[in-house]
Amino acid sequence: MEAAFEKVVDILFGVAIRQISYMWNYIENIDTLKRALQDLKGTRERVQGQIDIAIRGGNNLFEGVEKWMKDADQQISKAEEFVEEEANAKKTSECYHCALEDESKQIIGIYGLGGVGKTTLALEVAARVRHRLFAEVAFTTISQKVDFEKIKKDIGEATKRIMKGDKILIILLDDVWEKLNPEDLCIPCGNKHKNCKILLTSRSIKVVEECGGLPLLIQAFGNALKDENIKSWEWALTQLQKHAPSDVDDEIQKSFTHLQLSYDYLKSEKAKSCFLLCSMFPEDWYISLEDLAYYAVGLERFDDLDSIEDARGRVQNAVDMLTSSCLLLKNQYLGEGYTKMHDVVRDVALLIASQGNNKFLSNLNKVHIPHLEIFLVQKNQNLSKISDEFIGWMKKVKVLDISWNNISSLPQSFQLLTKLRMLDLRGNKSLHEISILGVLRDLEILILNETGITKIPREIAQLVNLRVLQVKDCVDLSLITEGVIAALSRLEELCIDLSFLKRASPCIVENKDSILIN
Structure with missing residues (x-):
């Protein structure tokens, strides 16, 4: 029993802490983990059976058995989660296999925002195809400050084997x-080194393009399709081959179809x-989540x-x-009550909105916007x-x-806004x-x-649907x-800071249960 438990724990944590060299044995380790997981599940079921028999017979359990069952459940849950994530990642990496197997492509680039998993995906793809097609994989980090000597050292053995025709x-x-020019790094490539x-x-x-590579965006692509079947992946491929609108910035054009796909699959x-x-x-x-909720x-x-x-x-x-689809970013500074959108993602989102029937987004170059449902203009003194x-x-x-x-008064035309449900006037x-x-x-x-x-004023009492x-x-x-x-019968949240009430003037404050006179 303990041997099976220790085995799956060792494999599970080993997967998490192995260094880059582990990736080359990735598939073998995953298979071993799956077998060990099944062994642990079987052992747990047998132990549970013995526990049930002991309880029915009125016998006490051995010391540590309950703790073992709890630990086993936790490790089984972690291992199953890891195996599921690996299966989803496998689907993602298959797209990149095709690019590597394409004889007409010698340089393949993966691009995306920082921290979305470009390096992990590249290592995984290399690990998966190595045994099928390739003799070896050499890894080096370029970084913003290029260290040519270190790079040549990292890939030196591989370049020698390429020159030999391996x-x-x-x-x-x-x-x-x-x-980067591959020749500057002493990497032999071109027609002579296929x-x-x-x-x-x-x-x-x-x-990626300047280096002559085939660009593949991974920012949200894998997450969009991770739970889909092969037909969905095939459809996605046809969508990726479509072109973005031609009247937008080149950078946005390149990202449009990939992010549109991620959006469509939500x-x-x-x-x-x-x-x-x-x-x-x-x-x-x-972006405040509180504001999003109100909107x-x-x-x-x-x-x-x-x-x-x-x-x-x-x-x-x-x-x-x-956030899990990589369409929003986690906020590292203001806490969980805020989120953030990458500027490229934002540009694409605006483009998506402009093409759909989204009444809360409009081209403000048009003076007449009768179907507009939301309008924001903030921080303009x-x-x-x-x-x-x-x-x-x-x-x-x-x-x-x-x-x-710096608004000083509200126009009489405010009475025309009969559909208005949320109004934010703070800071003016x-x-x-x-009263209007x-x-x-x-x-x-x-x-x-x-x-x-x-x-x-008394007119606010007419807002019978007010909730906040x-x-x-x-x-x-x-x-x-x-x-x-008292008249606001639907009111759920009332926030009034009484500390700013002027002490020099008479003041009446009331709630539904009592009236306070200052």
């Missing part, structure tokens, strides 16, 4: 930052909607929504799905006024975020009067933080009109 060899050049294949990884498609419409919403934020913006509620993206907290959970699930004409252009808008501007410190908002009967989320309002009201850090606030809060 069986085909792979030279893996990892982390290439700029154009027995040399160069597999390189880079963050830039331009580098199994959740909520995740697709979240992806497009994230593209609306500026480049390199840390999604305003856009009515969720069916059978129980609460605002439920919306937060659904957004978190969508962001997790997009030069924006002090919104014209009636502009509001008239977007009567169907559901989400309006005009936070952190010159904004004092909000009372006509927005469908409004569900209203954010007034850090505005210049002096009171919450935030009035934080309003330093001029002196009055919350009696009866307003």
Whole structure:
């Protein structure tokens, strides 16, 4: 029993910590792990049978048996997860096998964002094809500062064998930052040395192309297809062979079909909607999941929504799905409440949105945007006024975020926004009067933080569908009109910072249970 358990533990952890040389025995180790996993499962079942017999007979278990069962379950779970991931990775790597086997291609490049697994995939592909087609694989890291002597040392033996005409060899050049001439690295290639294949990884498609390679984007491609059957992979191949729209930047054209494919294969419409919403934020913006939840509620993206907290959970699930598909990036600075979108991914997302029926994204070069559902204009201190004409252009808008501007008043045309469900006015410190908002009967989320309002007027009581009201850090606030809060029967979240209420002025604060007079 212990031998089987120790065997699978050793193999499992060994897979995780072996260095690069392990990759060349990768397939053999995976097969060994699978056999050991089955042995451990069988042993566990037999032990469970003995436990059941002992319990029925009223006998005590030997010391350590329960702990062994718990440890065995944990290791079985880890091993099964690893085997499943390996199976998915196998599907991904098959695409690259074809490129290596193509006699017309001598240099193959894998490009993608930093940290998405280019090196791991390159090593895995090399390991899988080595026994079938190639004599040896030589590995070297190029990096931003090229050390020619080190590189020549790493691949020296392989280049000698290529010159001798040995069986085909792979030279893996990892982390290439700029154009490299193989001859500068003493790598024999060209028509005279067909027995040399160069597999390189880079963050830039331009580098791959300048090196004469066939570029293969892995940023989200493998994750999009990891659970699909062979027919889906064949269909995906035809999609990858299609061209992107010609009226966009070259860099975006190269990434378009790959990212479009990843988007199309998202199994959740909520995740697709979240992806497009994230593209609306500026480049390199840390995107708040709280904002995404509010936008999604305003856009009515969720069916059978129980609460605002439920919306937060659904957004978190969508962001997790997009992150695992490499369409969003994990935020390393602001914590779990934020995410980020790579600039290339954002450009492609905007292009995808512009071609579909996405009413919350529009070409703002057009003056008339009657079907617009969401509009964001943030952090513009030069924006002090919104014209009636502009509001008239977007009567169907559901989400309006005009936070952190310098708006001093709201136009009378606001009463035309009868579809509005989410309004963010935070940070407009010159904004004092909000009575006009009372006509927005469908409004569900209203954010007034850090505005210049002096009171919450009686008109706000007409917002009977309001679910979230935030009035934080309003330093001029002196009055919350009696009866307003009690009238908001659907209110789920009320955030009012009472510390800023002016002590010099009479103030009425109420809730549904009591009225406080200051």
